[in-house]
Every structure is written in structure tokens, then in C-alpha cells.
């Protein structure tokens with residue numbers, strides 16, 4: 001059996017963190033949560049992590065800056081990063097991909113869609 005995959009959830013909404021954690025834990029993923037980009041970096045540096053789900057709109061450090069900083073470290077060039085944001089405009093998606101995200105999902109997204117995307121990206125990695 002595959003080893004359990006660790007997923008870092010970065011979101012300033014406690015509701016979203018809990019909801020996404022629940023979905024992922026039900027699917028047997030191990031979850032780590034962070035409340036903003038800088039907390040996300042700390043948690044990433046301190047824990048093994050196979051994939052990141054990040055929000056964009058967060059105070060302190062937003063998702064774009066968080067992703068840029070993650071990608072600036074050679075160790076995390078290949079780490080899968082999925083943006084999960086309420087922003088659905090093309091320019092937000094472009095900014096996300098420019099920062100280094102692998103996928104952009106618009107909130108709210110169905111649990112099935114989220115899990116499907118995560119499994120697809122982990123399988124390809």
C-alpha cells in the first residue's frame with residue numbers, strides 16, 4: 001500500500017480549513033493546516049509535504065507570494081500546488097500560474113472534484 005500522503009492546507013478561513021481537512025482526512029490523507037502564507041512556509045519547512053492546497057486572499061502573506069517563495073527554494077520546485085480561491089477571473093488564474101501553481105480551482109468546489117484533482121496530480125508526480 002502507498003504511504004500516506006501529506007497535504008498542507010493554507011487558508012485564512014477556519015471554516016474552509018476544517019471543511020477541506022475533513023474531506024481529505026476522510027480520503028485517508030494526512031493534513032497539516034496553516035492560517036496564511038507565512039504560517040504556510042513555516043509549516044512546509046517543518047513537515048514532510050506531498051501537495052499544497054492554498055487560498056489566495058489572505059492577510060499577512062497572500063497565496064501568490066506564498067507560492068513564489070515556495071518555488072524560490074529548489075527543494076520545492078516540483079511540489080504540487082493547487083490554488084483554491086473564490087476569485088474566478090482569468091487574470092487571477094494567470095497570476096496563480098505565473099507564481100508557480102499547478103492547478104487553479106474555484107471555491108466552492110465539490111469534494112469529489114477536489115479529490116479527483118489531488119489524486120490526478122499526485123499520480124502524475
Ligand SMILES: [Mg+2]
Pocket residue numbers: 011012013055056057058
Ligand atoms: Mg481567504
